[in-house]
Amino acid sequence: MNEFLSLFSRHSSWIILAPEIGLTLLILSVLAFDLWTQINRTKLIQWSILGSALIGVILIPLSSSASGQIFQGAFQLDSFSIFLKEIFIVSCMVTLWIAHEFSETLKNRASDFALLILMATLGAFFLASANDLITLFITIEWMTISLYVLTAYLRTDPYGLEAGTKYLIMGAFSSALFLYGISHVYGTTGSVRFDHIHTWLTLHPKDPLFLTGLLLILSGIGFKIASFPFHLWVPDVYQGAPTPATAFLSVSSKTAGFAALVRILFSVIGPEYFNWPVLISLLSAATLLYGNLGALGQTNMKRLFGYSSIAHAGYLLMGISCGTQRGMEAVIFYLTAYAISNLLAFLVIVIANRELGEGEIIAYRGLAKKSPLLAGAFFVALLSLGGIPPLGGFFGKFLVLEAAVHRGYLWLAMIGAVNVIVSLYYYLSIVKEMYFRHAAELGANERKMNLRISTQTLLVALVLFVVGIGVFQEPLLLLAKSSVHILFTNP
Amino acid sequence: MLTSHSLLPYLVLIPLMASAFILVVPSERISAIRKIAIGATFLTLILAFFFLFSYQPSGSPYQFTIQIPWVRSFGISYHAGLDGIGVVMVLLHAILSFTGALVSRSIKQDVKLYFIFYLILVASIFGVFTSLDLFFLYLFYEMSVIPLYPMIGIWGSQNREYASMKLTLYISLGAVIALVGLLALYFASGLQTFDLEALSQQAQNQPFSVYFQMWCAPLLIFGFGVIASLWPFHSWSPIGYAAAPTAVSMLHAGVLKKLGIFLIIRIVIPLLPEGAKFWLPITAVLCIVNILYGAWAAMAQKDMKFVIGFASVSHMGYAFLGLACLNQMGLTATVFFMFAHGIMAALCFALIGFIYDQTHTRMIPDLGGLAKQLPFITVCFVIAAFASSGLPGFANFVSEILIFFSAWEHYPVQTILAIFGIVITATYMLRMIRNVFFGPPNPNWAYLKDAKGLAGKLPYGFLVAVLLIFGVWPSLLLNIIRPTTEALIESRAAVLAQYP
Numbered sequence: 001m002n003e004f005l006s007l008f009s010r011h012s013s014w015i016i017l018a019p020e021i022g023l024t025l026l027i028l029s030v031l032a033f034d035l036w037t038q039i040n041r042t043k044l045i046q047w048s049i050l051g052s053a054l055i056g057v058i059l060i061p062l063s064s065s066a067s068g069q070i071f072q073g074a075f076q077l078d079s080f081s082i083f084l085k086e087i088f089i090v091s092c093m094v095t096l097w098i099a100h101e102f103s104e105t106l107k108n109r110a111s112d113f114a115l116l117i118l119m120a121t122l123g124a125f126f127l128a129s130a131n132d133l134i135t136l137f138i139t140i141e142w143m144t145i146s147l148y149v150l151t152a153y154l155r156t157d158p159y160g161l162e163a164g165t166k167y168l169i170m171g172a173f174s175s176a177l178f179l180y181g182i183s184h185v186y187g188t189t190g191s192v193r194f195d196h197i198h199t200w201l202t203l204h205p206k207d208p209l210f211l212t213g214l215l216l217i218l219s220g221i222g223f224k225i226a227s228f229p230f231h232l233w234v235p236d237v238y239q240g241a242p243t244p245a246t247a248f249l250s251v252s253s254k255t256a257g258f259a260a261l262v263r264i265l266f267s268v269i270g271p272e273y274f275n276w277p278v279l280i281s282l283l284s285a286a287t288l289l290y291g292n293l294g295a296l297g298q299t300n301m302k303r304l305f306g307y308s309s310i311a312h313a314g315y316l317l318m319g320i321s322c323g324t325q326r327g328m329e330a331v332i333f334y335l336t337a338y339a340i341s342n343l344l345a346f347l348v349i350v351i352a353n354r355e356l357g358e359g360e361i362i363a364y365r366g367l368a369k370k371s372p373l374l375a376g377a378f379f380v381a382l383l384s385l386g387g388i389p390p391l392g393g394f395f396g397k398f399l400v401l402e403a404a405v406h407r408g409y410l411w412l413a414m415i416g417a418v419n420v421i422v423s424l425y426y427y428l429s430i431v432k433e434m435y436f437r438h439a440a441e442l443g444a445n446e447r448k449m450n451l452r453i454s455t456q457t458l459l460v461a462l463v464l465f466v467v468g469i470g471v472f473q474e475p476l477l478l479l480a481k482s483s484v485h486i487l488f489t490n491p
Numbered sequence: 492m493l494t495s496h497s498l499l500p501y502l503v504l505i506p507l508m509a510s511a512f513i514l515v516v517p518s519e520r521i522s523a524i525r526k527i528a529i530g531a532t533f534l535t536l537i538l539a540f541f542f543l544f545s546y547q548p549s550g551s552p553y554q555f556t557i558q559i560p561w562v563r564s565f566g567i568s569y570h571a572g573l574d575g576i577g578v579v580m581v582l583l584h585a586i587l588s589f590t591g592a593l594v595s596r597s598i599k600q601d602v603k604l605y606f607i608f609y610l611i612l613v614a615s616i617f618g619v620f621t622s623l624d625l626f627f628l629y630l631f632y633e634m635s636v637i638p639l640y641p642m643i644g645i646w647g648s649q650n651r652e653y654a655s656m657k658l659t660l661y662i663s664l665g666a667v668i669a670l671v672g673l674l675a676l677y678f679a680s681g682l683q684t685f686d687l688e689a690l691s692q693q694a695q696n697q698p699f700s701v702y703f704q705m706w707c708a709p710l711l712i713f714g715f716g717v718i719a720s721l722w723p724f725h726s727w728s729p730i731g732y733a734a735a736p737t738a739v740s741m742l743h744a745g746v747l748k749k750l751g752i753f754l755i756i757r758i759v760i761p762l763l764p765e766g767a768k769f770w771l772p773i774t775a776v777l778c779i780v781n782i783l784y785g786a787w788a789a790m791a792q793k794d795m796k797f798v799i800g801f802a803s804v805s806h807m808g809y810a811f812l813g814l815a816c817l818n819q820m821g822l823t824a825t826v827f828f829m830f831a832h833g834i835m836a837a838l839c840f841a842l843i844g845f846i847y848d849q850t851h852t853r854m855i856p857d858l859g860g861l862a863k864q865l866p867f868i869t870v871c872f873v874i875a876a877f878a879s880s881g882l883p884g885f886a887n888f889v890s891e892i893l894i895f896f897s898a899w900e901h902y903p904v905q906t907i908l909a910i911f912g913i914v915i916t917a918t919y920m921l922r923m924i925r926n927v928f929f930g931p932p933n934p935n936w937a938y939l940k941d942a943k944g945l946a947g948k949l950p951y952g953f954l955v956a957v958l959l960i961f962g963v964w965p966s967l968l969l970n971i972i973r974p975t976t977e978a979l980i981e982s983r984a985a986v987l988a989q990y991p
Contacts, residue, residue, distance in 0.1 A: 388637050389630040405674040413674070417667035421660055428640055428656060436644040436652060438600065474562045481564065
């Protein structure tokens with residue numbers, strides 16, 4: 001195996017790009033099959049799930065054997081970007097699966113939908129490796145433009161169109177802010193490369209024009225991660241978008257936003273400049289409170305998840321605001337647990353909404369009777385998101401709070417801890433609808449749901465993963481440690 | 492190699508494995524599921540008795556220990572062990588979870604789901620009592636709260652949705668506040684370990700700064716105090732018990748409530764003695780509100796479960812009073828009181844559950860003259876009521892009198908008020924007995940059937956026997972508890988010497 005790898009190492013730039021090349025080939029072949037053959041559209045989705053699984057299992061680990069920069073330093077592969085790519089590809093796979101469950105609604109446009117998800121994932125791959133502001137901007141746009149189409153995909157659904165329009169306007173606005181910020185940074189520093197900017201900053205640590213640019217860039221990213229005060233689009237878009245698109249928004253798009261944020265705050269700026277940890281900690285508290293309090297009165301499932309995703313952004317910001325390696329490890333762990341739990345939840349939501357015919361929380365009444373597996377998986381996902389041991393989400397919250405206490409943000413840790421209770425209220429309200437109705441109250445329309453064996457397997461696998469990282473935390477923690485290490489060794 | 496010290500994790504593993512096993516049993520095979528659950532809890536009961544009899548009071552402070560590194564970079568390890576207090580609490584929990592599984596026969600719907608949650612609950616409480624690592628302690632503690640929500644919500648009675656949500660949120664809130672305190676403790680020690688023994692050693696050699704102890708201790712005392720229903724954080728308790736199915740009421744009033752006191756003894760007193768010295772006198776005032784207000788509220792109730800629910804709020808006041816003495820006798824008495832009260836409260840809930848299953852009412856005015864149809868149940872209930880009112884001959888009497896003896900020195904006013912609480916307790920318990928079991932027989936209840944056969948009488952008879960045995964032979968447990976509390980107080984003697 002080693003000789004095999006060394007054979008390639010002479011062309012290491014190709015190894016570095018292996019996942020991107022693989023994904024591009026996958027996209028091209030899906031496009032080709034879609035255009036020129038009469039292959040069943042849902043079959044095509046299944047093939048793309050398999051293809052992305054291969055990328056995740058073979059190509060990304062292969063690329064990790066080499067690391068470094070290519071394209072004159074615009075593209076950098078390090079342990080952090082490898083970790084992100086694994087998250088993106090897993091999210092892509094499960095989202096495709098969700099789209100597969102959704103293909104009745106998408107009908108013959110299902111393959112285009114899958115194609116857009118793959119395209120956005122390719123953008124996310126490049127984003128994970130972006131090493132200058134222009135690449136970062138382009139890759140964010142790349143993802144976002146795919147998402148504009150995905151959110152407005154159901155052309156006859158007025159809510160979907162509203163969501164698409166809202167997302168488009170907000171997204172365009174945030175892109176403009178981002179770009180304007182880049183122009184400031186470029187104007188002051190004379191470069192867009194991360195390392196060059198960082199070097200410049202060590203010489204001019206308190207430049208006000210640079211700070212303006214930085215704030216504009218952070219605002220642009222704030223839209224992506226749905227942080228307060230840039231979160232207003234979230235509930236409507238989450239509710240109106242097709243469920244697979246919502247899942248993708250809440251996992252891949254959010255992860256991408258956080259990746260960009262982390263790169264800028266740690267690789268470009270560094271925690272010692274501008275005292276940004278204080279700013280982020282304030283944003284974190286506001287985001288937590290807004291997301292959790294907003295979620296309390298919700299009656300629509302996807303809308304509730306919109307608010308809850310704002311709240312989770314608050315916890316992730318809390319980890320970042322520590323500005324320490326411990327905090328970033330916590331962020332990585334939290335992000336993984338959140339991503340898997342949320343994907344699990346959306347897999348349940350897409351099936352339940354299809355079978356129940358609507359997306360109101362009240363429609364989930366008695367789900368435990370109709371499909372014990374579906375309800376059980378949702379129960380685990382909700383408890384993990386709520387931060388209940390021994391599930392992955394608990395250890396994520398534990399690490400984030402721990403990092404905050406370590407940093408001395410006792411007040412923030414307290415807000416985070418109390419917000420666990422608020423979130424528990426709305427997560428448990430869903431559990432109540434699923435489980436608490438006795439057979440007598442449910443009426444006659446009792447119908448058992450039948451799930452595909454493959455979907456059942458995926459549900460069980462995701463549940464086991466959520467439980468697994470919650471009980472045996474060390475492997476993921478070590479991975480998190482090694483992947484954020486690079487952020488603190490850079491110049 | 493199966494040595495005695497490696498048996499401790501099985502207290503957690505047996506119920507968890509049984510729970511996982513039930514998951515794959517088809518839900519129609521109800522009797523098989525019941526047998527698995529009863530079998531698993533019976534095994535833990537045998538283990539608990541094994542620990543009780545093989546524990547060496549003069550031996551090392553923690554016995555049957557096992558330590559497995561878990562997350563090395565954070566200093567988390569699965570470290571389990573039992574001291575004298577742990578042995579007694581494990582015994583209490585094992586007795587109640589076994590009898591709880593027995594009385595769960597009355598559960599008719601979703602039996603499979605019920606026992607899955609029940610066994611997770613049982614396992615996590617064992618986890619709290621055996622863990623010597625703050626991380627695992629907290630993990631099991633929080634884990635024990637969650638099965639309660641569906642259990643009360645699905646199998647509960649009146650007001651179950653409101654009650655289950657209120658109970659879960661209250662207790663979780665206490666838990667997360669305590670978590671912040673625990674994390675602060677972790678960093679303040681500078682040891683990079685969650686290991687309780689190591690932290691305790693450190694606290695002895697190099698105590699935490701007084702300032703730190705002052706603000707960290709209330710986070711833990713009041714955070715854990717919520718689950719022990721310390722006034723004014725008690726309001727979830729009566730309503731939760733009233734709604735919960737019988738076995739959950741038994742476990743909750745019997746064991747879960749004691750977790751709060753147990754954790755204060757285990758964490759706050761050894762690690763933050765200065766904080767305890769400052770804050771526990773405040774709880775000594777609050778606990779009098781517990782005793783008097785709880786008892787007064789119990790007087791006014793018409794629902795039998797509410798009476799016992801408020802009574803348990805009232806009784807937890809005695810535990811806090813004993814705790815606040817911060818001396819060897821007070822702590823010993825508190826632990827023994829927790830044991831005695833756990834058995835007594837569970838017995839009351841079990842008997843009320845028995846009556847409710849047949850009558851479908853728990854309202855005292857609707858009942859009356861049940862002694863004629865239910866002689867066995869009546870006898871058991873009268874015994875429980877006597878124990879509850881602290882009559883001599885029961886474990887409760889021994890522990891309460893010890894608490895008063897040790898409290899008199901520090902808190903004479905509170906002690907007098909607390910003794911007055913006993914009078915109120917006797918009033919409402921005896922009044923309930925008169926109105927439910929005696930008086931003119933009510934023809935509506937002529938059809939009631941008494942507990943029959945060994946299987947029917949076993950859970951109630953077993954609990955009565957435990958109450959009586961430890962009432963006449965308290966030294967069996969006291970001799971196990973005392974060395975532990977003695978060592979605990981002596982190791983912090985320098986701080987606690989100038990205690991008021």
